[in-house]
Amino acid sequence: MGTRRVVTLRVVAITVCAVALGQTGCATAPPLDNPLTVRRTEVENPVLVSPGQPTAESYREVFEKVIEVLDDYFELQTPNAYEGRITTKPRVAPGYEQFWKAGNPDPRQRLLATFQSVRQIATVEIRAGERGGYLVYVVVDKELEDVPRPAHATVGNAVFQESPTVDRQLEVVTPETATTRTWFKVGRDFAFEQEILRRIRNCK
Numbered sequence: 001m002g003t004r005r006v007v008t009l010r011v012v013a014i015t016v017c018a019v020a021l022g023q024t025g026c027a028t029a030p031p032l033d034n035p036l037t038v039r040r041t042e043v044e045n046p047v048l049v050s051p052g053q054p055t056a057e058s059y060r061e062v063f064e065k066v067i068e069v070l071d072d073y074f075e076l077q078t079p080n081a082y083e084g085r086i087t088t089k090p091r092v093a094p095g096y097e098q099f100w101k102a103g104n105p106d107p108r109q110r111l112l113a114t115f116q117s118v119r120q121i122a123t124v125e126i127r128a129g130e131r132g133g134y135l136v137y138v139v140v141d142k143e144l145e146d147v148p149r150p151a152h153a154t155v156g157n158a159v160f161q162e163s164p165t166v167d168r169q170l171e172v173v174t175p176e177t178a179t180t181r182t183w184f185k186v187g188r189d190f191a192f193e194q195e196i197l198r199r200i201r202n203c204k
Helices: 002-022 056-071 107-115 175-179 190-202
Strands: 047-049 085-087 118-128 134-145 183-188
Touching: 047 190, 056 085, 056 118, 056 134, 056 190, 107 118, 118 190, 134 190
Parallel strands: none
Antiparallel strands: 047 134, 085 118, 118 134, 134 183
């Protein structure tokens, strides 16, 4: 009985160590969003990374790390290292129906994305710090899809037909009209910004 208990404790200890080691260093994939998020210390935006005298090599490492982190969530526009600016293409924010997909850590925002079409666009700027290192500024904009009311929908009380005349309006549906979608900005996704900043900072 004592031997079995020792073996069990060893298995538990090994499991805990494996989890702890898995959380250190630079993760190659984004962490799963936890709906019961434990409140963490807020990361400054912009965040200072690679402290010390800026060099071409250190800038390249920071630039590539930012691309690596963003690429886990977004499809990127063509990065320009000379401008120090990286812009992503819009992506549809995951809701609770995609619980395995990271990139929407705020429970309320994930609930909203479950019932409405929400998309995210990220922009990152990298600048040399005044006292060395690099300042990485992250902005994630949120957009909602503008879904218009159907053209022939009626609002309010019942509508009675007073005239026997039939007025048929034919609408031509083309590929352009079928795929056209309008989006409007509704602010920034600060929780997602913090997730990106934290990953960049932890692998400085």
